[in-house]
Amino acid sequence: MNTIPQIRLRDVKKSFGAKRVLAGIDLDIAKGESVVVIGGSGTGKSVLIKCIIGILQADSGLIEVDGQDVLHVPAGNRDAINRKFGMLFQGGALFDSLPIWENVAFGLMQREHMSRKQGKERAVETMAKVGLSADVAELSPAELSGGMQKRVGLARAIAGNPEIIFFDEPTTGLDPIMADVINDLIISVVKNQGMTALSITHDMHSARKIADRITMLYEGKLIWAGDAKDVDNSGNPYVDQFVHGKAEGPIKMQVRR
Amino acid sequence: MNFLALIGRVVLAFLGHMGRLTLFTGTALSHCVRPPLYPRLIGKQMIDIGYYSLPVVGLTAIFSGMVLALQSYTGFARFAAGSETAVANVVIVSLTRELGPVLAGLMVAGRIGASMAAEIGTMRVTEQIDALTTLSTNPFKYLVVPRIIAGTLMLPLLVLVADIIGVFGGFVVSVYKLGFNPAAYISNSYDFMQALDVISGLVKAGVFGFIIALMGCYAGYHSKGGAQGVGAATTNAVVSSSILILTFNYIITELFFGT
Numbered sequence A: 001m002n003t004i005p006q007i008r009l010r011d012v013k014k015s016f017g018a019k020r021v022l023a024g025i026d027l028d029i030a031k032g033e034s035v036v037v038i039g040g041s042g043t044g045k046s047v048l049i050k051c052i053i054g055i056l057q058a059d060s061g062l063i064e065v066d067g068q069d070v071l072h073v074p075a076g077n078r079d080a081i082n083r084k085f086g087m088l089f090q091g092g093a094l095f096d097s098l099p100i101w102e103n104v105a106f107g108l109m110q111r112e113h114m115s116r117k118q119g120k121e122r123a124v125e126t127m128a129k130v131g132l133s134a135d136v137a138e139l140s141p142a143e144l145s146g147g148m149q150k151r152v153g154l155a156r157a158i159a160g161n162p163e164i165i166f167f168d169e170p171t172t173g174l175d176p177i178m179a180d181v182i183n184d185l186i187i188s189v190v191k192n193q194g195m196t197a198l199s200i201t202h203d204m205h206s207a208r209k210i211a212d213r214i215t216m217l218y219e220g221k222l223i224w225a226g227d228a229k230d231v232d233n234s235g236n237p238y239v240d241q242f243v244h245g246k247a248e249g250p251i252k253m254q255v256r257r
Numbered sequence B: 001m002n003f004l005a006l007i008g009r010v011v012l013a014f015l016g017h018m019g020r021l022t023l024f025t026g027t028a029l030s031h032c033v034r035p036p037l038y039p040r041l042i043g044k045q046m047i048d049i050g051y052y053s054l055p056v057v058g059l060t061a062i063f064s065g066m067v068l069a070l071q072s073y074t075g076f077a078r079f080a081a082g083s084e085t086a087v088a089n090v091v092i093v094s095l096t097r098e099l100g101p102v103l104a105g106l107m108v109a110g111r112i113g114a115s116m117a118a119e120i121g122t123m124r125v126t127e128q129i130d131a132l133t134t135l136s137t138n139p140f141k142y143l144v145v146p147r148i149i150a151g152t153l154m155l156p157l158l159v160l161v162a163d164i165i166g167v168f169g170g171f172v173v174s175v176y177k178l179g180f181n182p183a184a185y186i187s188n189s190y191d192f193m194q195a196l197d198v199i200s201g202l203v204k205a206g207v208f209g210f211i212i213a214l215m216g217c218y219a220g221y222h223s224k225g226g227a228q229g230v231g232a233a234t235t236n237a238v239v240s241s242s243i244l245i246l247t248f249n250y251i252i253t254e255l256f257f258g259t
Ligand SMILES: Nc1ncnc2c1ncn2[C@@H]1O[C@H](COP(=O)(O)OP(=O)(O)OP(=O)(O)O)[C@@H](O)[C@H]1O
Pocket: A016, A021, A039, A040, A041, A042, A043, A044, A045, A046, A047, A048, A090
């Protein structure tokens, strides 16, 4: 392969005080590829994504997007890079002072200086893709259920047709049917619109379905990476334990019995 | 040894705080003069700060004017009788120079500073501020600048209203309780009104408005943790802006009237 990967991470490290969260991450994601990161709670999956999109500053290492070093980018160029990104936050992070449609159309109105009327039309179209009807458009985020908020977050992430999209636990908190609708939606934005996707999930069903490649984060490192179909016979005891959800195995949970 | 370490830690924390605040102020100011501004948001903040603070500022002003008239009358009665002109004078000078801006500033700090810190703090801990950045929106431009502009512009207007209401409060007590001549009171007030007094009061108000918005945004922006962090941010915003208001009140007075 002589093409540059769309996202390239080399030896990325991040600590909070004395607590080391990322201890040297290497990851390449090709254009149009869908990669899923799995890993236990609190292993730093969200931190990894936040380092890539620049919400958190990695301590050291290299992060490139389309061959451009994004760790040491001048503040003025940051915006051009941000435009390539769409992000679904784990907690939704919806703007609770704005109605749903303005949440969804926020990026469009900011970036493309779209009028409010146009923005609203686009918002309603995008909301339809995630199974939200037009009558929730005027509600405020606090009036929606958790699962509906998640879908609004998804709509907001894909509304601007970003090149690269990050999903932090897209199906958590959804019923199995809606979870599958979201899986299909993720597959369709990746396949049909050629977006590159980096997702985080605990939901192995979802991971198998949406991923081209799966990688597992454990103790600050990506300890395994491989094709999605190989995840069930990875030969790696950590991955095995996680994928099959067993309490017994090399991964010890910090619980007292 | 432990004691020294403690002092060192406190000093370091203080310096770190000052450094962050300076940086925050600089960034905020630089964004105030660079487009795009958000007129919609500035307007919304102006209504919040200006219009919805009117009741609380008006009430504060009217009672201050009333009590001033009463106190100065009973106070002066100890020295000389017939202090009609003196009462009008004391009321208008103290209101325009000091009480109008300071009391309005403190009331608005409690009302607006706290709500700014709580709102921005909640946005911080629920990652809404991070979401803004990923949607190509600078949080300083979107959140901080509109509040600072609105605060700096609206406080002088509020204080102007407070001055008028306060003088009216003094008038009511003087005329209906102390039995002064209404026409004489008004003309006395008018005679004693000095442009410099009013202007110094409005300058103070502008500075206080800036301080309130700045400290509210700063505390919210740097809040950590969950609900508890937001609560702490709210307290910090009110306490620090109140102290800064009183400090700058002295400094500006010194600049205007110090010899
Ligand atoms: N801003 C921060 N300041 C300090 N520590 C942080 C911060 N953000 C995350 N951490 C720490 O980093 C570690 C990893 O957090 P992260 O949110 O990435 O976990 P995660 O893998 O996404 O877990 P989950 O699956 O539960 O979402 C946690 O131990 C957390 O305490």
